[in-house]
Amino acid sequence: MPENRENHDNEEFAWRLTPAETVSAFVRGALLIDLRTPTERASQGLLPGAIVVDPSVLEWRLVPGSGGHLPEMTSYDVEIVLVSWDGSSSSVAAERLRELGLWRATDLAGGFEAWRAAEFPVGGDATAIRG
Template sequence: MERSPGSAIDSVLAKARAGVRRLTPEETLAAGRRGALLIDTRTETQRREQGEIPGALVIDRTVLEWRLDPLSDARIPEAVGHDLEIVVICRQGYSSSLAAESLRSLGLWRATDLVGGVEAWLEAGLPLSSGPADVRR
């Protein structure tokens, strides 16, 4: 991803990450094993090319907040309260930081993301599957 130093998006990203403990691939795997919601926001093409994160729920970024807000009529069954541990996953760990910040603004205070995204997961040699994914619409 090509980024200009000092760009407006760099400032937005820094603000989204300020004071947030983001997780390594190994910490994300452990979080999923203890019951955290792993939320994959990658596109279908990215998932097909890179593989699926075992146990992750796939939620399109365009509906993420509605599906995870416990007070939303459009929530998924797992969105049972504001105390949920949520780890958002994207391809490289940029858009996931913005998505996690948006979830925290809804009161989902434990929302965070995977540092480096699925690319870091792959580099760590962690398990992937070829699907099928648990896609939530």
């Protein structure tokens, strides 16, 4: 069992977040990971403060010690919120990351569609949602 899974099996955790909960997670330090394609981001807009990661290298970029992990991935306890266009692929990806020991991986329910429907800011400036 990975070191990070110890003592976390019984903890309550919201596996899918609303847009408002996603903002709260970001403000407390969660990584927002945008899984959308370049074409989707160009036509739909950017998620403020998000790190873009191609789904094909997601595990390599987010699993600590993988050799290609993001500098922000200092441990298996980092909170991660994945975002796809409609929430379907991000939900599957979050489940896979949890299976790998990233027990705080979750996603934005409804994806970027839900973000826009909630009329949250769009653009690359993290201060738009950090406050």
